[in-house]
Amino acid sequence: MNFVFTVCDNAAKEMCPIWPGQPMAAHWGVPDPALARGTPEQIERAFRDAYLILERRISLFLSLPLSSLDTLAIQKEINRIGAS
DSSP states (O other), rough: OOOEEETEEEEGGSOOOOTTOOOOEEEEEEOOGGGGOHHHHHHHHHHHHHHHHHHHHHHHHSSOOOOGOHHHHHHHHHHHHHOO
């Protein structure tokens, strides 16, 4: 099973392409740290925050018992993770 996760904050409002093989897709929007302004410390924090959000979501995804869930349950879980 293949998965596609969009992470751009604006991606939820955009049309996503058709992915080959029809993988499961979910939007895991994260503020773009490249747009951060301020002191070097504030910019560094924006990148660290984005990293930590994605690290947590990936860890949650990897802990899912994929072999014991049906497609609908997996989709529900990856959407839930993106909303957290």
